[in-house]
Amino acid sequence: MLHIRCEDVYLWYQIKSNYMNLGYSPKDLAFDEEAQGKLVSGIKKLSKAVKSTLGPSGNTVLIESPHHTHGLTVTKDGVTVAKSIDLIDPIENLAVKIVKQAADRTATEAGDGTTTSIVLTEALILNGLDHLNANPALNRTELLRSLVEVSDLVVDKLKKSGKKLTNSMLTDVATISANNDKNIGGIIASVYKEVGKTGIVTVERSQSTETYAETTLGLKIDRGYLSPLFINDQKKDECVYEDVMVLVADMEISNILQLELVLKPIIQENKKILLIAPCNVNVVNTLAANVMKNNLKIVAIQPPSFGYKQHELMQDIAVSVGATYYSEKTGDDLSLINYSDLGHAAKVIVSSDKTILIKSTARSNQAAIDERVAQLWDAHAQAAKKADKDFLLERIASLTGGIGVIYVGGNTDLEQKELYDRVDDAVCAVRSALEEGILPGSGRALHHIATQDTIFDAIVPQNAEKLAAISIIKQSLQAPLNQILTNAGLEVSDVYVDDSDIGFGYNLKTGSHGDLIKMGVVDPLKVTRCALQNAISVAVTILSTNAIVTMARVYEPQP
Amino acid sequence: MKPIGKYIVISNIEEEVKTDTGLLLSARDADEFRYKKAKVVASGTDVIHIHPGDVIHYDKGHSFTMVISGHHYTIIQERDVVIVL
Missing domain, CATH: 1.10.560.10 (GroEL-like equatorial domain)
Structure with missing residues (x-):
């Protein structure tokens, strides 16, 4: 004993x-x-x-x-x-x-x-x-x-x-790995069916007691609008534009006149623009004033994350919308940015805490995206830590255009934690099964x-x-x-x-x-x-x- | 009211500033420009080229405000005027 x-x-x-x-x-x-x-x-x-x-x-x-x-x-x-x-x-x-x-x-x-x-x-x-x-x-x-x-x-x-995984078996693999919880298995399988086999599924903690899944077909950025005045869909508290130009920069816009070259065609041709860049308060106010009084169609958000992650994510965004990434780190001067440096998205949905970009092919170069995805998969194979792997998977998902998030809920912290571990396991198991097959x-x-x-x-x-x-x-x-x-x-x-x-x-x-x-x-x-x-x-x-x-x-x- | 010497009494013109491209600038953006727009109320005894009623641009760094019988005025000297419109 x-x-x-x-x-x-x-x-x-x-x-x-x-x-x-x-x-x-x-x-x-x-x-x-x-x-x-x-x-x-x-x-x-x-x-x-x-x-x-x-x-x-x-x-x-x-x-x-x-x-x-x-x-x-x-x-x-x-x-x-x-x-x-x-x-x-x-x-x-x-x-x-x-x-x-x-x-x-x-x-x-x-x-x-x-x-x-x-x-x-x-x-x-x-x-x-x-x-x-x-x-x-x-x-x-x-x-x-x-x-x-x-x-x-x-x-x-x-x-x-090893046998190839079929759609019906997907549920089984997920169910088994979630320690035989049919409900969880069903949720995971349905998310994978939505995002496709190359899509990425991540697991997060739910704010409620419910366990549910959300899928996004597009690029998701964990940042919301800089000012609530950008909202144009009051019912949902969101700013929604279709056929939008996208500016990607990581240096602070301290003066609105820096953007004059970019904004000129936007204003004159009545186009829409999403700014992904840090803006100082005054610039945000000026932009908001232009949206309210001047009827311009602008929305601005902060770049996602911090430090090296921010740099990587911004590069991903730039590649997927086909924009030139203006970065302090590479010594770019924002006042030189012009219209051809902008990217394009079919649709953007900006809410208070997240932004979703639906990609278009107008300006992006599919070969560049594919190359970047391939690089990220290589990095994923070499990454040793789970956190690094997860970060790479999220980036791959945002580039390939399908991401599913499973929000795990529970009545107590204890229950939530236990369930979270199982769901996380199950999602990984399904991913493994998709990669090499099943036994x-x-x-x-x-x-x-x-x-x-x-x-x-x-x-x-x-x-x-x-x-x-x-x-x-x-x-x-x-x-x-x-x-x-x-x-x-x-x-x-x-x-x-x-x-x-x-x-x-x-x-x-x-x-x-x-x-x-x-x-x-x-x-x-x-x-x-x-x-x-x-x-x-x-x-x-x-x-x-x-x-x-x-x-x-x-x-x-x-x- | 008659200013003496090279002094000029002006009254600021507050308006929305729009760039050529149609971009509306906020008051703070406009405030960042060194030169401001104003209308001349009265010009000093030695001032030759500037007359009451002229609209001018002046260097706001060298301007001072005062209140005369309830009205806000700005006082500058002739050399602070850069443009007469």
Whole structure:
């Protein structure tokens, strides 16, 4: 039994400070069985907490955490559980950190699969140690190399068995990833249907208790009009113009006469213009006065965001409307701007806190837009942080012209946070499924490879290390399916008797056997693949560890 | 009322300023110009070219205001006048 004693909470640790005067901090060393035993016990603890959430019958986990609202979180999301865990023993904690990193990478790459990744890691390590202990003659280095080799075969096989996602399956993928919430699955699927498969869906917190989705086919800027006098649709408090010229600049317009060259054709030909530029109060007043008294059709908004993000977003806007971007950073002089530097939009809708531009092809260059989108996808593939990835996705969406936002509501902060995590996961899972396709879910794809597939015959020569590696992988690939059944209180032998076909499996929700993909029990290929690859990487690291150096510390009861 | 020497008494003309392109400038924009428009009320004893009733542009930086029997007037010197319209 693993459980944390409650007095641990009141313990605090201190690096042995009396040694500090010496100019170095003393270390604790651990080797061989002792080191690995601690690493394994750390992973076991983490895994035990996380894996109970796996599958449709997964349990909720309650976390006390100062980082969350009201100091606690209720979740069914593996990442959240994993992130909350830090252990008191330094070596156990190192193990937890490594596994968390791998899980986090899976979540960042594929948006889901943290729990699967942790379950696989634990299984690989435990099975690996079993083999090493049972057969001391095994060459450890050779075994680890074989592990990687065998896992590559499995990844290839997974890629080959991936099926393309159809519209009806989209709902299933979303539903499963939202921990079987049909309502959420439906919302996500409908948003993706609206924005199209290249469109982008983001998740935000709702101000109300409702969970709903909004889609925008166009470019959205999180800035509203600079003066309410620009409003021309009093009912909706919006300023709406069609066939509009767009000025894009990031330097402050301090004098209206700077814009004379641009405004001249606008005024004389009675056109409309949207200014995306910081304006000083006086310029805003002058513009508003012209709108009110002089019947000009002008609306001004601030540039979106701040700092480098602002620069990037403004470039995106300029490219998509076909404007020349006047920037302080590149030493442009705003008084040189003229009519041909403006972009064009089919329609703009400016409200108090956001602006939507519906693009036109009048001035924009589709090739330039496509090139920029391609660059952003490259950057997206390289970005390591989730926040960076999300920012890039938003930008891609605004350029390609379809963005859906799901607003997650809840009766309490707690409920909202829990739901938000699940919706966010589900959206990522759908994106992954659209990218690489889907596999039979419920851990079945890996389980089938382990129990039925003949790919392992391709490994030659079949020496002791290779055989051990195959056996470790085979045993470990069954772990996710076993865990899902265990969470539902079942045994593999209860439900899988004849299991020769990969698509054939047991549907936990309905309690029936059949074609898993048809029944909507599916996993995105990318999620399964990333979970496996990251698990292998961690397992190999931990299995090859023989010495561990930690900071020496003493634990004392808090005074 | 007779100003002495080179002094001129004028009264400011407040009007909406529109540029050639048709852009309406606010009072503050107009205020940013150094020279303002005014009508001459009375000219000093040594002033030759400027007569009461003329509309002029003058340098507002060198102007001072005063109140004579309830009316606001601006006082400038002849050399502050730049244009007689």
